[in-house]
Amino acid sequence: MSYALEPNTPLTNESVTKLKEDFPILNTEVNGHPLTYLDSGATSQNPLQVINAEYDFYTKYNSAVHRGAHTLAVESTDLFEDARATVANFVGAQENELVWTANATEALNLVTYALGNASAGIGGEQAKKFALAEGDEIVVTEQEHHANLIPWQILAQKTGATLRWIPLESNGTLNYEEAEKVITEKAKVVAFTHVSNVAGSITDVATLVKLARKVGAFVVLDACQSVPHLPVDFHALDVDFAAFSGHKMLAPTGIGALYGKADLLADLPVFLTGGSMITKVTMTEAEFMAPPTKFEAGTQKVSQAIGLAAAVRYLQNIGMENVHAWEAQLGQRLAEGIESLDGVRLLGPAAGQERAGLASIHVDGVHPHDVGQLLDTQGIAVRVGHHCAQPLHRALGITASTRASAYIYNTTDDVDRFIEELAKVRGYFGV
Amino acid sequence: MMSGLESLYQEIILDHSKRRLGEGLVEASHPHADNHQYNPTCGDEINLRVELDDAREKIEKISWEGDGCSISMAAASVLSETAPGMDLKEFQELVDQFREMLHSRGKIEPNEEVFGDAAAFAGVSKFVARVKCAMLSWVAAEQAAKEATVSE
Numbered sequence: 001m002s003y004a005l006e007p008n009t010p011l012t013n014e015s016v017t018k019l020k021e022d023f024p025i026l027n028t029e030v031n032g033h034p035l036t037y038l039d040s041g042a043t044s045q046n047p048l049q050v051i052n053a054e055y056d057f058y059t060k061y062n063s064a065v066h067r068g069a070h071t072l073a074v075e076s077t078d079l080f081e082d083a084r085a086t087v088a089n090f091v092g093a094q095e096n097e098l099v100w101t102a103n104a105t106e107a108l109n110l111v112t113y114a115l116g117n118a119s120a121g122i123g124g125e126q127a128k129k130f131a132l133a134e135g136d137e138i139v140v141t142e143q144e145h146h147a148n149l150i151p152w153q154i155l156a157q158k159t160g161a162t163l164r165w166i167p168l169e170s171n172g173t174l175n176y177e178e179a180e181k182v183i184t185e186k187a188k189v190v191a192f193t194h195v196s197n198v199a200g201s202i203t204d205v206a207t208l209v210k211l212a213r214k215v216g217a218f219v220v221l222d223a224c225q226s227v228p229h230l231p232v233d234f235h236a237l238d239v240d241f242a243a244f245s246g247h248k249m250l251a252p253t254g255i256g257a258l259y260g261k262a263d264l265l266a267d268l269p270v271f272l273t274g275g276s277m278i279t280k281v282t283m284t285e286a287e288f289m290a291p292p293t294k295f296e297a298g299t300q301k302v303s304q305a306i307g308l309a310a311a312v313r314y315l316q317n318i319g320m321e322n323v324h325a326w327e328a329q330l331g332q333r334l335a336e337g338i339e340s341l342d343g344v345r346l347l348g349p350a351a352g353q354e355r356a357g358l359a360s361i362h363v364d365g366v367h368p369h370d371v372g373q374l375l376d377t378q379g380i381a382v383r384v385g386h387h388c389a390q391p392l393h394r395a396l397g398i399t400a401s402t403r404a405s406a407y408i409y410n411t412t413d414d415v416d417r418f419i420e421e422l423a424k425v426r427g428y429f430g431v
Numbered sequence: 432m433m434s435g436l437e438s439l440y441q442e443i444i445l446d447h448s449k450r451r452l453g454e455g456l457v458e459a460s461h462p463h464a465d466n467h468q469y470n471p472t473c474g475d476e477i478n479l480r481v482e483l484d485d486a487r488e489k490i491e492k493i494s495w496e497g498d499g500c501s502i503s504m505a506a507a508s509v510l511s512e513t514a515p516g517m518d519l520k521e522f523q524e525l526v527d528q529f530r531e532m533l534h535s536r537g538k539i540e541p542n543e544e545v546f547g548d549a550a551a552f553a554g555v556s557k558f559v560a561r562v563k564c565a566m567l568s569w570v571a572a573e574q575a576a577k578e579a580t581v582s583e
Binding site: 031366367368369370373374377384385386390393399400428429430 | 435436439440445448449472473474475476498499500501502558561564
């Protein structure tokens with residue numbers, strides 16, 4: 001089906017209002033108010049083009065992929081692999097460099113468990129470069145989502161490697177000076193987020209990649225909050241592995257991807273094993289397919305992958321430069337609005353500094369849960385809690401925060417409504 | 432019954448969320464036990480102490496330290512005011528009724544004579560996401576009271 005917007009239309013309040021026609025859920029009411037959806041950092045909404053792509057698949061093509069010779073099986077396999085090509089191309093990767101996973105969490109676990117397998121001697125000579133042992137170090141940051149922290153904790157426990165981290169500045173952004181000290185010759189892996197899901201800061205990937213390269217460490221990028229919102233090219237960024245989730249970029253839940261450099265994926269040991277990913281199996285051992293298939297055990301997420309490809313085409317129709325430009329504007333408007341309020345602290349970069357289209361806040365004297373509740377009565381959906389980043393909050397001296405996160409379908413009116421209602425919160429609770 | 436926000440944030444609740452009766456753990460001289468409860472979704476946390484009389488039949492005192500939203504703080508405050516003086520059976524019945532009311536999605540009208548200020552939490556039951564907030568300290572007290580009956 002066609003799009004509400006012509007290709008490469010810059011996002012403005014006017015064009016976004018038109019674009020909203022593609023998102024039925026955004027034209028509904030919540031608690032008697034038009035929905036103001038500012039929780040896309042948690043999960044985004046699906047346009048009709050994505051919903052229809054899944055519907056089309058199930059009504060016309062549904063069958064097992066890579067497993068049959070009948071017509072439907074061939075068609076569904078073609079759609080599945082076309083989807084991979086579309087998504088790989090979107091992030092500057094080759095098709096054999098993109099592994100389907102359930103989500104970014106699974107993608108990051110794939111990497112850490114595969115490294116663990118290499119450390120246990122699995123994968124032969126070629127996998128030895130991935131092995132970790134006592135004396136090696138894994139470097140993460142204090143900003144990480146738990147999905148890019150706990151898998152590394154487990155890997156460290158399993159291998160005897162030491163987990164180290166790049167600390168934060170007082171506003172929750174990365175301390176790059178300390179990064180130079182933390183990433184030493186002992187570092188085997190440097191794993192960090194591209195865009196902080198709480199601070200909204202955009203990581204200087206080139207600087208961290210340079211530090212990692214200097215000591216021969218692998219680079220793993222959590223691209224969950226960047227791929228949906230910025231033009232991202234993993235080859236240009238020169239990271240070794242990267243993870244992102246479909247449901248944060250207009251696609252259904254249950255689909256995500258791991259990017260890995262082709263030569264590294266070829267040498268990396270397997271993670272989940274079973275059907276579809278093998279060539280020859282005996283009672284004592286198995287040989288595996290080439291990447292990406294060797295990492296895709298069991299029945300795959302076919303309609304979800306097709307949905308994700310439809311989401312990518314939707315974003316490409318707008319153009320990621322346009323997406324980024326609009327969200328940068330919304331992010332600044334959020335930051336400025338928040339800074340204008342008494343008793344409300346903006347986490348992350350100050351207004352005027354680079355930030356993604358999201359902002360987290362601490363309201364003095366009012367718990368985030370109460371802030372979110374008040375906003376909800378006005379039909380404003382935000383995220384409250386620790387956003388799966390407890391260490392970041394702890395470093396800032398708080399346990400939780402309230403986050404507004406924008407996407408392509410938000411207008412400056414949405415931001416202004418949020419700020420307007422936020423301004424009333426402290427008064428309501430009498431602080 | 433009131434609808435919307437006013438039924439959730441009743442004056443009594445907002446008032447108790449600021450007064451925080453029982454806040455600050457008190458050194459116990461009678462049989463007692465502590466319990467810690469944590470709500471991982473929002474980070475609300477409470478460390479609560481129940482002190483019994485020497486016969487271990489009645490609740491003597493409840494004190495706590497914690498951090499959380501207005502609902503969880505108010506619930507701890509109301510609990511600290513309501514529970515002391517109750518015998519253990521009576522207290523358990525109140526906890527059971529409080530829990531039942533909170534899970535009723537607004538269907539159970541509390542008996543104010545039994546509930547006292549705790550009746551104000553009837554409105555919370557319509558906000559499913561907030562039921563845990565209200566229960567946090569009550570669950571801690573329920574556990575601690577049980578432990579205190581057998582503590583050293």
